Amino acid sequence: xxxxxxxxxxxxxxxxxxxxxxxxxxxxxxxxxxxxxxxxxxxxxxxxxxxxxxxxxxxxxxxxxxxxxxxxxxxxxxxxxxxxxxxxxxxxxxxxxxxxxxxxxxxxxxxxxxxxxxxxxxxxxxxxxxxxxxxxxxxxxxxxxxxxxxxxxxxxxxxxxxxxxxxxxxxxxxxxxxxxxxxxxxxxxxxxxxxxxxxxxxxxxxxxxxxxxxxxxxxxxxxxxxxxxxxxxxxxxxxxxxxxxxxxxxxxxxxxxxxxxxxxxxxxxxxxxxxxxxxxxxxxxxxxxxxxxxxxxxxxxxxxxxxxxxxxxxxxxxx
Amino acid sequence: xxxxxxxxxxxxxxxxxxxxxxxxxxxxxxxxxxxxxxxxxxxxxxxxxxxxxxxxxxxxxxxxxxxxxxxxxxxxxxxxxxxxxxxxxxxxxxxxxxxxxxxxxxxxxxxxxxxxxxxxxxxxxxxxxxxxxxxxxxxxxxxxxxxxxxxxxxxxxxxxxxxxxxxxxxxxxxxxxxxxxxxxxxxxxxxxxxxxxxxxxxxxxxxxxxxxxxxxxxxxxxxxxxxxxxxxxxxxxxxxxxxxxxxxxxxxxxxxxxxxxxxxxxxxxxxxxxxxxxxxxxxxxxxxxxxxxxxxxxxxxxxxxxxxxxxxxxxxxxxx
Numbered sequence: 244x245x246x247x248x249x250x251x252x253x254x255x256x257x258x259x260x261x262x263x264x265x266x267x268x269x270x271x272x273x274x275x276x277x278x279x280x281x282x283x284x285x286x287x288x289x290x291x292x293x294x295x296x297x298x299x300x301x302x303x304x305x306x307x308x309x310x311x312x313x314x315x316x317x318x319x320x321x322x323x324x325x326x327x328x329x330x331x332x333x334x335x336x337x338x339x340x341x342x343x344x345x346x347x348x349x350x351x352x353x354x355x356x357x358x359x360x361x362x363x364x365x366x367x368x369x370x371x372x373x374x375x376x377x378x379x380x381x382x383x384x385x386x387x388x389x390x391x392x393x394x395x396x397x398x399x400x401x402x403x404x405x406x407x408x409x410x411x412x413x414x415x416x417x418x419x420x421x422x423x424x425x426x427x428x429x430x431x432x433x434x435x436x437x438x439x440x441x442x443x444x445x446x447x448x449x450x451x452x453x454x455x456x457x458x459x460x461x462x463x464x465x466x467x468x469x470x471x472x473x474x475x476x477x478x479x480x481x482x483x484x485x486x487x488x489x490x491x492x493x494x495x496x497x498x499x500x501x502x503x504x505x506x507x508x509x510x511x512x513x514x515x516x517x518x519x520x521x522x523x524x525x526x527x528x529x530x531x532x533x534x535x536x537x538x539x540x541x542x543x544x545x546x547x548x549x550x551x552x553x554x555x556x557x558x559x560x561x562x
Numbered sequence: 563x564x565x566x567x568x569x570x571x572x573x574x575x576x577x578x579x580x581x582x583x584x585x586x587x588x589x590x591x592x593x594x595x596x597x598x599x600x601x602x603x604x605x606x607x608x609x610x611x612x613x614x615x616x617x618x619x620x621x622x623x624x625x626x627x628x629x630x631x632x633x634x635x636x637x638x639x640x641x642x643x644x645x646x647x648x649x650x651x652x653x654x655x656x657x658x659x660x661x662x663x664x665x666x667x668x669x670x671x672x673x674x675x676x677x678x679x680x681x682x683x684x685x686x687x688x689x690x691x692x693x694x695x696x697x698x699x700x701x702x703x704x705x706x707x708x709x710x711x712x713x714x715x716x717x718x719x720x721x722x723x724x725x726x727x728x729x730x731x732x733x734x735x736x737x738x739x740x741x742x743x744x745x746x747x748x749x750x751x752x753x754x755x756x757x758x759x760x761x762x763x764x765x766x767x768x769x770x771x772x773x774x775x776x777x778x779x780x781x782x783x784x785x786x787x788x789x790x791x792x793x794x795x796x797x798x799x800x801x802x803x804x805x806x807x808x809x810x811x812x813x814x815x816x817x818x819x820x821x822x823x824x825x826x827x828x829x830x831x832x833x834x835x836x837x838x839x840x841x842x843x844x845x846x847x848x849x850x851x852x853x854x855x856x857x858x859x860x861x862x863x864x865x866x867x868x869x870x871x872x873x874x875x876x877x878x879x880x881x882x
Binding site for chain 2 (some may be wrong): 254257258259260261262264265266269270272273325382385386388389391393394395397398400402404405456496497499500501503504507518519522525530534538539541542547
């Protein structure tokens with residue numbers, strides 16, 4: 244087990260290396276260099292003489308691209324320094340850390356909603372295989388996949404305010420001040436974001452349950468005369484849920500992507516909204532830093548999922 | 563092929579004359595997969611609407627009529643009008659054209675890229691495979707929407723840009739599925755024989771690998787059309803998609819739909835409804851295709867012969 248974790252950690256290195264290269268190159272390709280942004284802001288503030296070469300030097304853009312990359316990477320992994328925001332001049336890491344809690348809260352609530360829907364409905368669907376309720380639930384799962392989250396979010400913004408004069412809060416309510424108000428603010432985007440991802444989970448849970456229900460030990464349990472509840476809860480669910488855990492790894496990236504959408508629509512000041520603003524302002528250090536951090540979050544969750552596989556399923560042997 | 567033979571032996575209802583494989587598949591879908599058929603009809607309707615948008619739309623694209631703005635549904639404007647007096651139905655019909663152009667082209671690019679990356683990674687193997695898979699790993703852990711947003715910022719708004727920005731990332735992600743399909747057939751004798759006679763990797767790929775993994779490619783593509791349309795709408799919704807003036811379901815939803823929601827609430831309803839319908843259709847059609855084409859499911863639950871046995875059993879029960 245310890246060997247396996249060390250090996251997995253070792254394998255993270257090439258992946259993180261590729262992530263940094265992808266992020267660095269993608270962000271560098273965005274046209275309209277940061278110099279133009281600074282020049283524009285300086286011209287606006289009235290300074291007449293602008294030394295472009297000095298700005299290039301200040302931003303470290305006057306050296307070849309591979310040296311820029313090494314400097315960027317070195318700053319991050321040696322000093323934890325993601326650079327400074329071009330527009331605001333503050334350290335990027337500090338700005339991101341301020342906005343991270345909102346995204347993480349939204350993400351965790353979304354995951355709870357996702358699994359809260361996917362697991363029970365998937366099990367029920369499998370237990371009633373080919374009955375009407377199974378059919379309805381399967382169509383419901385595809386509907387969850389098909390209906391765009393931004394449409395539902397828009398409808399939630401539009402209709403309740405027309406019908407009941409109610410609209411979601413547009414300002415962040417701090418958790419410490421008003422825990423219930425804070426949860427009430429996050430729960431709607433989380434339900435939308437989570438249930439959009441629950442469709443896949445429902446389908447996988449159903450497939451896994453059906454797979455398990457065909458096993459010999461389930462037949463044994465039935466023939467012992469156990470009731471359906473015991474067969475499902477004691478014998479089937481535990482074995483069926485193990486593969487389902489792996490979809491958590493896949494859905495984290497989706498949930499973070501969906502959080503960008505939800506934060507934009509519900510005006511939640513998290514990392515996603517921050518990224519959208521930075522993209523339109525061409526504030527490169529923020530874009531690359533927040534993309535890199537999101538990718539690392541996804542990688543770490545995937546690592547945890549892989550490791551927890553052993554804890555859940557002793558049959559899995561690590562090599 | 564094998565199932566075709568067994569079917570002829572097993573099922574008394576099988577026709578003595580062998581039909582074309584694809585025609586047979588089509589009839590199987592009609593008989594066994596009502597939801598798949600429904601999805602297929604939606605996709606055909608979408609294609610038809612997109613191609614004949616000029617004929618079908620009651621008004622010209624973006625025809626501004628400031629005398630009738632933000633109207634409700636009426637005989638002249640079935641779905642009402644938006645803030646500039648543009649007919650919503652017409653814009654939704656033209657939006658279908660944008661959706662199919664982007665959906666199908668992006669899927670085509672995605673398929674080419676995923677087949678090339680996936681099969682080369684699997685066929686060459688070794689270090690190249692290892693490096694490429696770490697690259698794909700890295701790509702997959704960056705949230706897709708963020709890659710799309712950055713790519714659209716690089717290339718600027720436009721249809722071609724959207725096709726590339728959606729197709730390329732989807733292709734890199736989709737290569738996983740192709741790679742595992744190729745790995746499962748690369749040990750076959752015919753691949754080995756081809757290598758032995760010194761055929762180039764391209765010959766091997768085009769003559770032998772692609773035909774043998776065709777079901778996987780077709781199923782993947784059918785599923786990805788819906789995904790590509792969804793991504794296009796998401797980007798247009800966030801203002802990174804089609805340029806202004808091009809009707810797209812996503813931008814209709816975010817601009818007119820959200821700005822004028824108090825006065826004309828249905829403006830936010832229709833584009834999303836059509837979008838959901840199309841993605842639902844594409845998913846159901848893809849599902850049905852997978853059940854019908856996937857060789858692992860052949861002869862199992864849901865196959866032609868089994869379904870007939872089941873139906874016959876039900877008939878017997880009913881007659882008793």
